[in-house]
Amino acid sequence: HTSYQVEGWTDFPLAEKLRRSTGIAAVVIENDADTGGLAEARFGAGVGCSPLLYLTIGSGIGGALIVEGQIYRGCGLGAVEIGHMEIPVRSQSGIRILQLEEVASGWGIAREARDEALGLxxxxxxxxxxxxxxxSNNDPQAITAKHVAQAAIEGEERAExxxxxxxxxxxxxxxxAIAILAPGRIILGGGVSLIGEAHWFEPIRGLVDAGVFAPFRGSYDIVPxxxxxxxxxxxxxxxxxxxxGSSS
Incomplete structure (x- = not known):
């Protein structure tokens, strides 16, 4: 297994080490987004839906594609790393190209607000x-996405x-993602999605429907x-x- 968060974990045989140390034959290592997507497909908001696209939007942004109840893994390195998709972002100086995680994750939203505060x-x-x-007690470094969301819900323009x-x-x-994968359902989870229906899901649905490839409009739904x-x-x-089951 390879981790981009833990230094030295490149082709690290973690599952095998755990098997040896615990004596448990069936050891599985999986990332949290794929694991969450599988759960929603089998037990949650995605039961009976395939293909299913799942996004977890919290401190970072991860994604999973579940097809016929199984995690889609691409060529074996993983797939649906949607948080690293490059997107155009409006700014006072024009359009910037950033990764989705830099703009829409919890830390990305907080960073945008900190930059705003430090610019005043x-x-x-x-x-x-x-x-x-x-x-945030007038400390820009203490600003969180929750502070921004609360202010935006109250109508504060900068936060909005x-x-x-x-x-x-x-x-x-x-x-x-819809144009490429054509999922029947898209599930949004993670802490940022707790902003709620009126200020998160409804606006996102409207923005997706307004610009999606026309033949796919109406072929999917976006749910919590x-x-x-x-x-x-x-x-x-x-x-x-x-x-x-597979080892027995």
Whole structure:
């Protein structure tokens, strides 16, 4: 197995080491997005839907494609790394090309707000009165995506603009995914999706429908994840069940 988060884990035989240390024959290693997608396909909002596209939008952004109840793995290195898709993003200086994760993940939304705060003069009325900063005790480094979302829901313009860019980024990525994969259902999970129906799902659906390749319009639906914080646990149990079944 290879990890891009843990230094030195390139072709690291983690599953084999765990088998030897635990004595358990059926050991499965999987990433959290694929595991969550499998769970939603088998037990959650994606039951009976294939192909199913799943996005988890939290501190980062991961994706999974589930086909006939199984994780699609591409050529073997993994697939649907949608958080790394490059997207156009509006800014005061024009269009920037960023990765989706930089704009729409929890840390991406928070970073956009921190940059906004640091761009305001320390002595300015705007900075002193910006509600996002007030809620982070006037510390730009303490701003979170939750602060931004709360302010946007209340109608604060700067926060709304940041959240707009996040929604536009997700919608852009989904339009491309629909054109290539033609999923029957798209499930959005993760902490950022808890922003809710009115301020997350409805705007994203509208943006996707407005720009998607016309023949595919209406062929999919976009729904919230159903399994909450237990989604990866459900997926891990499904993987374990499959592994035990195949080894017996």
């Amino acid at each position: 003069s320390i002595s300015s009325q705007e900075r002193r009165k910006w509600v996002v900063l007030e809620r 603009a940041i959240l707009d860019r996040a929604r536009e980024g997700v919608a852009f990525a989904l339009r491309q 994840a159903a399994l909450g914080e237990q989604v990866v646990v459900h997926g891990a149990l499904a993987l374990a069940h499959d592994a035990v």
